[in-house]
Amino acid sequence: MKPLEIHNLTVASGERILLSIPAASFDEGVMYGIVGPSGAGKSTFLRVLNLLEKPRSGSLSIWGHKVNAAELSHSKGVHLQRQMAFVAQKPAMFQTTVFDNVALGLSYRGVPRSRRAQLVRKALDLVGLEAAAGRKATSLSGGEAQRIALARALVLEPKLLLLDEPTSNLDPANVAIIEQIITRIRKERAMTVLMVTHHLQQARRLSDQCLFLHQGQIIEQNDTEAFFESPRHEALQDFISGKMVY
Numbered sequence: 001m002k003p004l005e006i007h008n009l010t011v012a013s014g015e016r017i018l019l020s021i022p023a024a025s026f027d028e029g030v031m032y033g034i035v036g037p038s039g040a041g042k043s044t045f046l047r048v049l050n051l052l053e054k055p056r057s058g059s060l061s062i063w064g065h066k067v068n069a070a071e072l073s074h075s076k077g078v079h080l081q082r083q084m085a086f087v088a089q090k091p092a093m094f095q096t097t098v099f100d101n102v103a104l105g106l107s108y109r110g111v112p113r114s115r116r117a118q119l120v121r122k123a124l125d126l127v128g129l130e131a132a133a134g135r136k137a138t139s140l141s142g143g144e145a146q147r148i149a150l151a152r153a154l155v156l157e158p159k160l161l162l163l164d165e166p167t168s169n170l171d172p173a174n175v176a177i178i179e180q181i182i183t184r185i186r187k188e189r190a191m192t193v194l195m196v197t198h199h200l201q202q203a204r205r206l207s208d209q210c211l212f213l214h215q216g217q218i219i220e221q222n223d224t225e226a227f228f229e230s231p232r233h234e235a236l237q238d239f240i241s242g243k244m245v246y
């Protein structure tokens, strides 16, 4: 059973088609890098998967459980959403402690207090911020906040992790820290990861496979090495070589 399959998915705004994916599937334990020019629909894609955006048509199958576009909303999709976790490009910190920020999702899921404490400490340890548990989350630096956002996602032990530009706006040291965390958790857990990134070298370093999203369509998908070394589509060749692609 695949963690995620997509069938005839379209997202539109008025007459404009923002995303059109006839078919795609994602395997267990594989990390996918999603790249493409600005406005290609990368964030829209992750937002649909995370039930934040309703598609016009199509369906998703998550571990074989098929959900049609009409059902892809928060109220009907909660059981699906609980299998995944999403880290936004600019994660918002709630005005409480770091500990409570990480614990929040567990509280919603009804995890008992003592178990919550155990899981939160483990997640904070994973991102190297156990000492920050009592700090106000809004006082964190950008890099620390991004690590806490990762901890907040990982504490839920998702089967599917969706990352939307997890290191944008971070300095190289923090980029390296986040990348190390992602690499480490992938060794420890059989999680499927979909990561949107603007950094081609980051996609190359971290991903097993890469997808090129262009004008709302996946026009190329391949093993990472082949994706970069022998791109088939001309737009991807241009994109990789740094030419402007619209």
Ligand SMILES: Nc1ncnc2c1ncn2[C@@H]1O[C@H](COP(=O)(O)OP(=O)(O)OP(=O)(O)O)[C@@H](O)[C@H]1O
Residues within 6 Å of the ligand: 013, 018, 036, 037, 038, 039, 040, 041, 042, 043, 044, 045
């Ligand atoms: N809710 C919306 N209503 C109308 N248009 C939208 C909406 N959300 C996104 N768009 C448009 O859809 C297109 C895809 O946007 P999206 O943010 O998914 O692109 P992206 O590939 O993530 O871009 P970037 O790399 O710049 O973040 C853009 O042209 C954007 O303006």
